Amino acid sequence: MKEKEYKAEMKGKQTKLSPDKKKKAYPLIELDLKQFTLYLVIEDNKGKILSKKLIAETDTYLEEISYHMRELKWLTDHEVALFKHTNKPVYTSVRLS
Known part of the structure; x- marks a missing residue:
């Protein structure tokens, strides 16, 4: 496997449509x-x-990557947020221009 530089992609189950139904967002995990x-x-x-x-x-620990994937939520038609597993609402968002 090392010689072939194994890599894989997994699309998360949390696919969400935007409020205007024109876009969708999802987490993507690349594994090596x-x-x-x-x-x-x-x-x-x-x-x-x-x-x-x-x-x-x-x-390569699933617990570490799952920490970043609590909830996927559209904030507006042009901004989506991926919340982390914390006591406070902490997230990373992507805004389309």
């Missing part, structure tokens, strides 16, 4: 042998990626 990388992706209805923002890079 050394780390997990979490992105927040926004697509239009035709599948064209409008934005892809890096949220976190962690070791």
